[in-house]
Amino acid sequence: MDYVKLINCMRCGMCLPACPTYKETFLETASPRGRVALVRKLQEGELDQSERLLEYLSLCLDCQACASACPCGVNAGELVAEFTCERKGEAGLGFMENLILRKLVPHPDRLEASMAPMRVYQRSGLQKLVRRLGVLKMFPKPLERMEGLLPALPSRPLRQTIQEVTPARGTERGTVGFFLGCVMSLIFSEASRATIQLLSLLGYRVITPRDQVCCGAPNMLGGDLEGLKEAARTNVELFGGFDVDYIVTDCGGCGAELKKYGHHLDGDAAAEFSGKVRDISQILALHAGELRQLLKPLGRRVTYHDPCHIAHCQGIRQEPRQLLKLIPGLDYRELNEADACCGSAGTYNIQRPEMADKVLQRKVDNIRRTGADCLVTANPGCLIQLKKALAADAQPVRVAHITELLLESFMVK
Amino acid sequence: MEPSFIKELQTIVGEQYTLSDRESLAVYGYDSTPEIESLPGAVVLPATAEDVSRILRLCHDAGVSVTPRGSGTNLSGGSLSVNAGVVMQTSRLNRIIEVDEENLTATVEPGVVTSALHREVESRSLFYPPDPGSMNISTMGGNVAENSGGLRGLKYGVTADYVMGLETVLANGDLLRTGGKVVKDVAGYSLNPLLVSSEGTLGFFTGITVKLIPKPQGKITMLAHFPVLQDAALAVSAIIAAKVIPATLEFLDKVTIKCVEDYAHVGLPLNVDAVLLIEVDGHPAVIAEEAAAVAEICKKYRCSFFQTAQNADEALNLAAARRTALSALARLKPTTILEDATVPRSCIAPMLKVIQEAAAKYNVTIGTFGHAGDGNLHPTCLTDERDQDEIRRAHAAFAEIFDVAIAMGGTITGEHGVGIAKKKYLPRLVGESGIRVMRGIKQAFDPKGILNPGKVF
Numbered sequence: 001m002d003y004v005k006l007i008n009c010m011r012c013g014m015c016l017p018a019c020p021t022y023k024e025t026f027l028e029t030a031s032p033r034g035r036v037a038l039v040r041k042l043q044e045g046e047l048d049q050s051e052r053l054l055e056y057l058s059l060c061l062d063c064q065a066c067a068s069a070c071p072c073g074v075n076a077g078e079l080v081a082e083f084t085c086e087r088k089g090e091a092g093l094g095f096m097e098n099l100i101l102r103k104l105v106p107h108p109d110r111l112e113a114s115m116a117p118m119r120v121y122q123r124s125g126l127q128k129l130v131r132r133l134g135v136l137k138m139f140p141k142p143l144e145r146m147e148g149l150l151p152a153l154p155s156r157p158l159r160q161t162i163q164e165v166t167p168a169r170g171t172e173r174g175t176v177g178f179f180l181g182c183v184m185s186l187i188f189s190e191a192s193r194a195t196i197q198l199l200s201l202l203g204y205r206v207i208t209p210r211d212q213v214c215c216g217a218p219n220m221l222g223g224d225l226e227g228l229k230e231a232a233r234t235n236v237e238l239f240g241g242f243d244v245d246y247i248v249t250d251c252g253g254c255g256a257e258l259k260k261y262g263h264h265l266d267g268d269a270a271a272e273f274s275g276k277v278r279d280i281s282q283i284l285a286l287h288a289g290e291l292r293q294l295l296k297p298l299g300r301r302v303t304y305h306d307p308c309h310i311a312h313c314q315g316i317r318q319e320p321r322q323l324l325k326l327i328p329g330l331d332y333r334e335l336n337e338a339d340a341c342c343g344s345a346g347t348y349n350i351q352r353p354e355m356a357d358k359v360l361q362r363k364v365d366n367i368r369r370t371g372a373d374c375l376v377t378a379n380p381g382c383l384i385q386l387k388k389a390l391a392a393d394a395q396p397v398r399v400a401h402i403t404e405l406l407l408e409s410f411m412v413k
Numbered sequence: 414m415e416p417s418f419i420k421e422l423q424t425i426v427g428e429q430y431t432l433s434d435r436e437s438l439a440v441y442g443y444d445s446t447p448e449i450e451s452l453p454g455a456v457v458l459p460a461t462a463e464d465v466s467r468i469l470r471l472c473h474d475a476g477v478s479v480t481p482r483g484s485g486t487n488l489s490g491g492s493l494s495v496n497a498g499v500v501m502q503t504s505r506l507n508r509i510i511e512v513d514e515e516n517l518t519a520t521v522e523p524g525v526v527t528s529a530l531h532r533e534v535e536s537r538s539l540f541y542p543p544d545p546g547s548m549n550i551s552t553m554g555g556n557v558a559e560n561s562g563g564l565r566g567l568k569y570g571v572t573a574d575y576v577m578g579l580e581t582v583l584a585n586g587d588l589l590r591t592g593g594k595v596v597k598d599v600a601g602y603s604l605n606p607l608l609v610s611s612e613g614t615l616g617f618f619t620g621i622t623v624k625l626i627p628k629p630q631g632k633i634t635m636l637a638h639f640p641v642l643q644d645a646a647l648a649v650s651a652i653i654a655a656k657v658i659p660a661t662l663e664f665l666d667k668v669t670i671k672c673v674e675d676y677a678h679v680g681l682p683l684n685v686d687a688v689l690l691i692e693v694d695g696h697p698a699v700i701a702e703e704a705a706a707v708a709e710i711c712k713k714y715r716c717s718f719f720q721t722a723q724n725a726d727e728a729l730n731l732a733a734a735r736r737t738a739l740s741a742l743a744r745l746k747p748t749t750i751l752e753d754a755t756v757p758r759s760c761i762a763p764m765l766k767v768i769q770e771a772a773a774k775y776n777v778t779i780g781t782f783g784h785a786g787d788g789n790l791h792p793t794c795l796t797d798e799r800d801q802d803e804i805r806r807a808h809a810a811f812a813e814i815f816d817v818a819i820a821m822g823g824t825i826t827g828e829h830g831v832g833i834a835k836k837k838y839l840p841r842l843v844g845e846s847g848i849r850v851m852r853g854i855k856q857a858f859d860p861k862g863i864l865n866p867g868k869v870f
Binding site for chain 1: 432434435436437439440441443444445447458484485486502504505526547549550551672673676677737739740741743744747748749798799
């Protein structure tokens with residue numbers, strides 16, 4: 001790890017009010033400034049890799065709100081992630097990690113097959129029975145949590161049903177490659193279908209290569225740098241074979257990772273790939289004028305939650321808001337602390353349920369306070385987390401991906 | 414620290430809020446001050462005034478020191494325990510207890526973040542003027558203890574001008590109430606102003622009552638570009654001499670402009686020597702006139718461009734960018750040594766010259782920004798702590814700058830406090846009798862010397 005990055009932190013504290021875990025605990029050990037200090041002390045040999053130190057560092061959601069807040073350009077979240085990754089890299093992958101990160105995630109077919117039992121479980125009525133009987137209480141906590149979070153699965157993942165080429169409607173203005181993303185394809189296939197439809201409506205020919213693999217973010221998270229690079233190489237080579245103007249994704253997490261391929265891999269191809277990556281809202285915002293003509297009134301009260309991977313990692317804040325405000329009749333309400341993490345954060349909500357729930361509760365309270373009847377966001381982790389949280393109440397708030405709502409406005413008769 | 418003592422602290426605030434593991438102590442071993450580190454023996458986070466009182470009584474009896482800490486944004490080492498004592502953090506004491514619209518006061522606990530109070534009172538068309546550069550992080554308790562200034566100091570004064578009443582727990586755990594909601598009060602010695610700026614050495618605040626004023630109806634934000642540094646400084650004096658008192662009159666030099674622009678992207682000019690950020694506020698008719706007068710003066714002093722913010726967002730961006738100045742300077746070099754030299758405002762131009770000369774003489778990079786309108790400058794030396802020779806030269810340059818500031822009738826700190834960092838300069842400023850009186854006061858409040866020892870003198 002680069003020592004200079006650590007001493008660049010001048011401890012001003014600008015990161016404190018941005019950090020979700022500091023806001024819940026008020027503890028320096030749970031603040032970005034504190035985490036940088038811990039890693040620095042470790043490097044300087046004043047602290048060792050104690051259980052407690054690792055525990056403190058693991059409280060970081062890696063939402064990178066601290067990076068947005070830091071005027072000195074320190075990225076505390078990334079420093080912690082880098083440290084964790086290095087440490088895990090030294091230890092080597094465990095059996096389960098190896099199984100998941102090397103044998104499952106890089107193979108869409110296997111990943112999709114692995115979801116089949118869950119689909120059967122949901123459809124057969126077994127899920128209802130299990131929930132009613134409280135059977136899951138007998139299983140380890142994380143499993144119970146995972147089961148509780150999972151929304152209803154589509155009958156088939158998008159990757160299996162989408163055409164490799166979706167033609168442009170009307171005059172063709174260009175070609176884009178669509179990056180599916182595992183969770184979007186597996187769980188939120190309807191949102192991604194909406195994304196592809198919108199692109200087509202705006203005159204883009206959409207190519208969705210079927211052989212694409214996971215973006216590699218789970219490998220990064222698991223400390224498996226080699227796995228990440230392998231995924232990156234596969235995707236760069238695959239998309240390089242099509243002549244596309246942009247590579248579009250509607251998954252904030254994938255977008256953030258794909259934009260980093262140029263750093264992960266040597267060579268022009270990876271840099272060129274990363275240079276073409278756009279979040280769907282960036283593409284749609286280019287055509288705001290046309291969209292304004294196409295969209296029809298929706299009488300909804302809507303607010304927007306900034307996914308960390310979109311706002312903090314990619315710096316995209318204006319475009320989604322601009323797009324929502326294009327919908328006639330829509331009552332847009334700004335969300336307090338809109339760019340604060342929802343607590344989903346990869347697998348954080350399963351691994352650190354207590355803190356994740358606190359962070360989530362703050363988000364839910366803020367959403368309720370807007371009086372909105374629909375929350376829009378643009379990342380599968382946030383969608384899973386917030387759908388579950390906002391459906392529970394007497395007055396459920398609908399949770400939608402931004403392209404779902406835009407397409408809905410377009411489809412109004 | 415003795416495990417039995419830690420246990421006693423735990424019985425007061427609970428295990429969760431009593432920290433004594435090596436890792437926690439390491440991160441409470443610093444605040445925002447460069448170069449100074451000192452590990453506490455334990456950290457406690459009380460939730461009520463009763464907790465505070467019990468902790469202080471316990472520490473007093475055991476002869477253990479207590480150092481108050483808010484968000485740890487202190488720039489003079491004031492929130493560090495120098496003798497491995499207890500650090501008492503205020504962040505759980507964070508309630509806005511009351512906004513009294515009839516008496517125009519607000520009462521808060523010490524851990525309330527300053528900008529949170531701003532939001533609360535401004536939602537009721539009221540105004541709490543003190544706005545330290547760090548207001549989005551720093552707490553009211555810290556602001557009162559350090560008598561913090563801010564960007565609006567020129568027109569509205571500093572924290573001390575707004576503190577009406579304090580609830581303070583003394584070193585032995587006793588409660589002291591000073592002042593209150595009355596506007597006029599001459600009963601006995603004025604203890605309120607004494608406690609304000611006491612840097613945590615006289616007591617631990619548990620309640621703070623501040624004065625509010627009506628929120629100004631309008632505001633105009635302007636930015637003037639100056640190709641020549643001295644012209645900007647002369648314009649500052651000319652604006653004041655013309656009897657226009659802007660709410661904000663901030664100065665940023667070339668080095669600072671570049672760093673701020675790198676971070677905030679608000680369109681600051683990169684080809685000039687200095688900019689002035691000027692805000693006038695008040696009645697719309699009056700501020701229109703004042704803005705016109707400011708523009709004219711800036712032109713007279715050869716500003717190359719004069720920009721008026723077109724809307725509230727643009728104004729907010731400019732002011733917010735200025736707030737990042739100190740941290741943004743850290744982009745150039747890892748160790749930023751920030752000083753707080755303050756001179757009578759007519760001396761801004763010569764002071765800037767002295768700073769430039771000192772930087773050249775000692776071969777160090779100094780970026781200067783600050784509250785030019787009230788004479789409070791922040792020359793910030795950009796160094797690398799691994800280069801000991803550079804650090805030595807930086808301190809030599811500052812010693813010279815302070816000597817000149819004192820000779821001009823200025824002071825060694827305008828708003829950051831003496832703390833540990835400027836102890837050595839204080840006798841030069843206040844003399845022997847000054848130190849003697851201060852020690853006497855300390856003795857009266859805290860005979861055992863347990864409250865934030867090692868600070869001020």
